[in-house]
Amino acid sequence: MAIDIYTPQVMVPAIEKMPRAGNFLRTLFLGPEVTHPTRDIAIDISTGSRIVAPYVSPLREGKVMNKDGYSTNKIRLPYVKFKYDITAVDAAKRSIGENPFAPISPAARSEKLMNKFLAEGNDAIERLLELQTAQGLVTGKVTALGTDDSDLDWSLEIDFQRAAGQTIVKGVGTEWSVDTVNPMDDLRAWQAMAHKSSFRLPKEVVMGSEALESFINNPNIDKLLDNRRIEGNMMNISEFDGMSGVRPIGSIGGFNIYEYVQSYTHPQTGADTDMIPAKQVILGTRASDTRNAINFGAIEDVTVSPTGPMELRVLPKSWVDQDPPVRWLMLQTSPLATFHEPNAFVSAQVEA
Numbered sequence: 001m002a003i004d005i006y007t008p009q010v011m012v013p014a015i016e017k018m019p020r021a022g023n024f025l026r027t028l029f030l031g032p033e034v035t036h037p038t039r040d041i042a043i044d045i046s047t048g049s050r051i052v053a054p055y056v057s058p059l060r061e062g063k064v065m066n067k068d069g070y071s072t073n074k075i076r077l078p079y080v081k082f083k084y085d086i087t088a089v090d091a092a093k094r095s096i097g098e099n100p101f102a103p104i105s106p107a108a109r110s111e112k113l114m115n116k117f118l119a120e121g122n123d124a125i126e127r128l129l130e131l132q133t134a135q136g137l138v139t140g141k142v143t144a145l146g147t148d149d150s151d152l153d154w155s156l157e158i159d160f161q162r163a164a165g166q167t168i169v170k171g172v173g174t175e176w177s178v179d180t181v182n183p184m185d186d187l188r189a190w191q192a193m194a195h196k197s198s199f200r201l202p203k204e205v206v207m208g209s210e211a212l213e214s215f216i217n218n219p220n221i222d223k224l225l226d227n228r229r230i231e232g233n234m235m236n237i238s239e240f241d242g243m244s245g246v247r248p249i250g251s252i253g254g255f256n257i258y259e260y261v262q263s264y265t266h267p268q269t270g271a272d273t274d275m276i277p278a279k280q281v282i283l284g285t286r287a288s289d290t291r292n293a294i295n296f297g298a299i300e301d302v303t304v305s306p307t308g309p310m311e312l313r314v315l316p317k318s319w320v321d322q323d324p325p326v327r328w329l330m331l332q333t334s335p336l337a338t339f340h341e342p343n344a345f346v347s348a349q350v351e352a
Helices: 008-016 024-029 088-092 106-139 183-198 209-217 219-226
Strands: 033-035 040-046 070-076 080-086 141-147 153-159 167-169 204-207 246-252 255-260 263-265 272-274 280-284 293-296 315-322 325-333 335-338 345-349
Touching: 008 106, 008 315, 024 106, 024 204, 024 255, 080 106, 088 106, 106 141, 106 263, 106 280, 106 315, 106 325, 106 335, 106 345, 183 219, 183 280, 183 345, 204 209, 209 219, 209 255
Parallel strands: 033 293, 167 345, 204 255
Antiparallel strands: 040 070, 080 325, 141 153, 204 280, 246 255, 263 272, 280 345, 293 335, 315 325
């Protein structure tokens, strides 16, 4: 029996096997992907404590200890849904790279277009996940912009409650381009700040292009470079092979330095926009040392699952309208890059 490639049951495994596009930030800083049977989830934000064991006489009762703290936020995960159309005219036209002297059938061309749009849609979702991660790193928040049932613009902001002092804007005269400022002093101070608030010791430093230029050209860093204190072999460079937009610089003073210039098309302005702003520095803790994750809420589509929501990462589905005749490909997902330990990160704008 022939397999219908257009059904969700077939397309779900196909899209799950596609490569993750532009996933450097998620690989470095976020942990596992978790699916849920509902769109409503509870996020536990770790606050921790630094309690010291108390001295007590052996003849007295043991002291009751305070437990480590955390806060719980209940949120509804944002929903993503978009579609592509394939008409008979599309299927009749020669596609890019197709040999004009050995044309394929319209049916084969339609299947090829379906696979193309499936890959493009998967890339768009992966780019959104990377953008959510970048937003959480830069601001401590993720903002979802969209339209509601009445086509009115709306926004949803998920605030992970990062300590206010860990989102920094360097003042005039304290920028990294100033010769008397030592960027290593800042990195060590920010690391100590994060350790105090999160019990983590962040060592990964991601810089925008202008921030890296200021860092490299600072005379205090020049001295370290002259002494050959920066070494690429302290980092696992091969870990990021094939990842778009990332350039591992090397290790210096116990910190691993990366440049990240990945960009996206801003949905409101249409402008090419940096994931990590050019003047921004992110100091963070690796995914393996935190509980941060990407959560996927349930997919709500009664035409595919009339019995209730589906616990899936992404649902692609296809159907045909008769008048006018057109085949549709729709992708649905409900993702959120989630920072359970927001204070394990510091974000700083190092140039005015």
